[in-house]
Amino acid sequence: xxxxxxxxxxxxxxxxxxxxxxxxxxxxxxxxxxxxxxxxxxxxxxxxxxxxxxxxxxxxxxxxxxxxxxxxxxxxxxxxxxxxxxxxxxxxxxxxxxxxxxxxxxxxxxxxxxxxxxxxxxxxxxxxxxxxxxxxxxxxxxxxxxxxxxxxxxxxxxxxxxxxxxxxxxxxxxxxxxxxxxxxxxxxxxxxxxxxxxxxxxxxxxxxxxxxxxxxxxxxxxxxxxxxxxxxxxxxxxxxxxxxxxxxxxxxxxxxxxxxxxxxxxxxxxxxxxxxxxxxxxxxxxxxxxxxxxxxxxxxxxxxxxxxxxxxxxxxxxxxxxxxx
Amino acid sequence: xxxxxxxxxxxxxxxxxxxxxxxxxxxxxxxxxxxxxxxxxxxxxxxxxxxxxxxxxxxxxxxxxxxxxxxxxxxxxxxxxxxxxxxxxxxxxxxxxxxxxxxxxxxxxxxxxxxxxxxxxxxxxxxxxxxxxxxxxxxxxxxxxxxxxxxxxxxxxxxxxxxxxxxxxxxxxxxxxxxxxxxxxxxxxxxxxxxxxxxxxxxx
Numbered sequence: 001x002x003x004x005x006x007x008x009x010x011x012x013x014x015x016x017x018x019x020x021x022x023x024x025x026x027x028x029x030x031x032x033x034x035x036x037x038x039x040x041x042x043x044x045x046x047x048x049x050x051x052x053x054x055x056x057x058x059x060x061x062x063x064x065x066x067x068x069x070x071x072x073x074x075x076x077x078x079x080x081x082x083x084x085x086x087x088x089x090x091x092x093x094x095x096x097x098x099x100x101x102x103x104x105x106x107x108x109x110x111x112x113x114x115x116x117x118x119x120x121x122x123x124x125x126x127x128x129x130x131x132x133x134x135x136x137x138x139x140x141x142x143x144x145x146x147x148x149x150x151x152x153x154x155x156x157x158x159x160x161x162x163x164x165x166x167x168x169x170x171x172x173x174x175x176x177x178x179x180x181x182x183x184x185x186x187x188x189x190x191x192x193x194x195x196x197x198x199x200x201x202x203x204x205x206x207x208x209x210x211x212x213x214x215x216x217x218x219x220x221x222x223x224x225x226x227x228x229x230x231x232x233x234x235x236x237x238x239x240x241x242x243x244x245x246x247x248x249x250x251x252x253x254x255x256x257x258x259x260x261x262x263x264x265x266x267x268x269x270x271x272x273x274x275x276x277x278x279x280x281x282x283x284x285x286x287x288x289x290x291x292x293x294x295x296x297x298x299x300x301x302x303x304x305x306x307x308x309x310x311x312x313x314x315x316x317x318x319x320x321x322x323x324x325x
Numbered sequence: 326x327x328x329x330x331x332x333x334x335x336x337x338x339x340x341x342x343x344x345x346x347x348x349x350x351x352x353x354x355x356x357x358x359x360x361x362x363x364x365x366x367x368x369x370x371x372x373x374x375x376x377x378x379x380x381x382x383x384x385x386x387x388x389x390x391x392x393x394x395x396x397x398x399x400x401x402x403x404x405x406x407x408x409x410x411x412x413x414x415x416x417x418x419x420x421x422x423x424x425x426x427x428x429x430x431x432x433x434x435x436x437x438x439x440x441x442x443x444x445x446x447x448x449x450x451x452x453x454x455x456x457x458x459x460x461x462x463x464x465x466x467x468x469x470x471x472x473x474x475x476x477x478x479x480x481x482x483x484x485x486x487x488x489x490x491x492x493x494x495x496x497x498x499x500x501x502x503x504x505x506x507x508x509x510x511x512x513x514x515x516x517x518x519x520x521x522x523x524x525x526x527x528x529x
Contacts, residue, residue, distance in 0.1 A: 275523040
């Protein structure tokens, strides 16, 4: 494997971990930017210095973020926060890189969840390629497995795709505690964010399922440009905020458990709390994620692991970089 | 068929479960000459003396011929009851009456023949169940689906004017699960209740 020169946009947990771990995977970071600053060096930036400065001064370097986008890199790693609708600024970053015939690896779900057709059109006009393993299921090799085993053979993908929601439901069930109580606990533990809406309302899981549905749909189209495109607004989404402890008790009494399950098929996306039968592989607890494929030749194929976290998601990003090499 | 009660079709005061099986009809080889068919009924009994006999009586009374009884005393269902599996044979048109008679006796029929009630469906309803007329909700679910309510549990820990939860177990005919779920979904939407549906793995 040849080392690639990376430009990393986004200095949150994922972007920071990509910068920190790139060398371990044989790659070099030549540009690193957050929303207001950048560190650029054609010979490789000082990773530790940039990360240290980010922590102390909330800036990664003296440059302008635009410098990072204009730097001489092989692969753009887009790890800015996921945005809905026009998916900006992530979409423009993807456009800038592909128009220069560079490869792109996404950790940001926005461009492939909200503008899949646009992104694919950019990719077709470019010599660069686009991969987005890290957008679905964190560390779990969901999209690579789908690509290897043929998305045309997969009739449905379903899974537990939000660790925060799964943590809350597992704790409520195990301890008999109410939603508000467990949410506060999750926030103390850093499992839930201060504003947990994205996770507990099912939006995050839905975005991942929309991405899966786009991949499944594209694989079935004679002409990929004509494939049915899915966006968040096409998904039926229900969250877990209104589930009382009594409902989880009733589920437990019958040997079942309630999980926030996402389902993607070539025809649609649905996310909501579901009763999972006893012994189901979907009854994972804590923050663990699991994805299950219905495969024509393999039957059920389950993949599980950590669905979030800086190093975990960075590993998926760097695995994509390796696939591009 | 001859009317053992009266020529005008009215029924007398002495009508009873056994009377329709007129003297000239042999319960074991009866109605219209159709051969008896084997059926399996799974019941859930409270662990009290006399319960098994109480469950078997309606079967015999309604023209069923007992073949075997498997009383799974070592097994306990999630609700703390004892599962019993009864194999019986009866003419095709009697089976429904046997199942109805069992339910009238208050016996919990988990499954009545793999063919007839091939699928089971457990789901949760959450919301202002009591305020939105729970019995109407349940009645309409049974009315508008081929499903029958096999079990029901209500949990209203916060008092009846607060949000409560219910678990419904529906026995549906083969392939009737999806339409039953849709019906429940419609009724719930109308009453602003949340439905937690079962996940059916293995389907697309």
